[in-house]
Amino acid sequence: MIENQHSTQIKFARLSNIIEDSIVDGPGLRFVVFFQGCPHKCKGCHNPETHDFSGGYEAPISQIIKDLKNNPLISGLTLSGGEPFCQPQASYQLAKFAHTIGLDVAVYTGYTIENLLNEASSRPIYRKILKEIDTLIDGPFILSQRSLLLKFRGSKNQKIIDPKLSLKYNVAVEKNFE
Numbered sequence: 001m002i003e004n005q006h007s008t009q010i011k012f013a014r015l016s017n018i019i020e021d022s023i024v025d026g027p028g029l030r031f032v033v034f035f036q037g038c039p040h041k042c043k044g045c046h047n048p049e050t051h052d053f054s055g056g057y058e059a060p061i062s063q064i065i066k067d068l069k070n071n072p073l074i075s076g077l078t079l080s081g082g083e084p085f086c087q088p089q090a091s092y093q094l095a096k097f098a099h100t101i102g103l104d105v106a107v108y109t110g111y112t113i114e115n116l117l118n119e120a121s122s123r124p125i126y127r128k129i130l131k132e133i134d135t136l137i138d139g140p141f142i143l144s145q146r147s148l149l150l151k152f153r154g155s156k157n158q159k160i161i162d163p164k165l166s167l168k169y170n171v172a173v174e175k176n177f178e
């Protein structure tokens with residue numbers, strides 16, 4: 001079950017880390033927000049310190065927005081984790097703001113797009129956030145399917161998804177992410 005969260009504006013996100021200039025979390029130079037808390041506990045996860053929902057720190061969303069606005073070099077925002085969909089309102093607010101300043105938005109999730117479409121049918125916040133994501137890298141990291149040859153993904157089960165088209169047709173629609 002995906003953690004619920006009311007869809008009113010919130011002021012803080014619980015984060016593990018922020019990297020303001022990554023070249024490995026999607027194409028171009030990207031501002032990456034790592035959420036704290038992950039229910040998936042994938043074997044071989046590279047970020048086990050992000051699993052504990054009470055770990056990390058509370059970051060003001062207004063400060064993240066200010067930092068995004070003041071960074072002229074980045075081409076995109078990536079939300080990673082941890083699990084961004086366990087803080088859907090914070091993810092939505094950040095993704096929506098990124099679009100207002102012309103950034104492209106990528107999100108890494110341990111849920112599959114099928115999980116998320118199912119949730120979106122009854123929870124408006126999941127529809128809202130899926131509409132604000134340009135590229136979704138979905139599914140848990142599966143150690144037995146790990147490959148170093150995959151671009152921007154860790155294991156072969158993970159798909160690169162167009163969430164808007166997936167919502168429209170209610171089925172996983174894959175895309176290129178170069």
Ligand code: SF4
Pocket residue numbers: 038039040041042045046047048050081082083109110111139140141
């Ligand atoms: S979904 Fe990501 S952060 Fe969570 S356990 Fe799996 S690999 Fe780690």
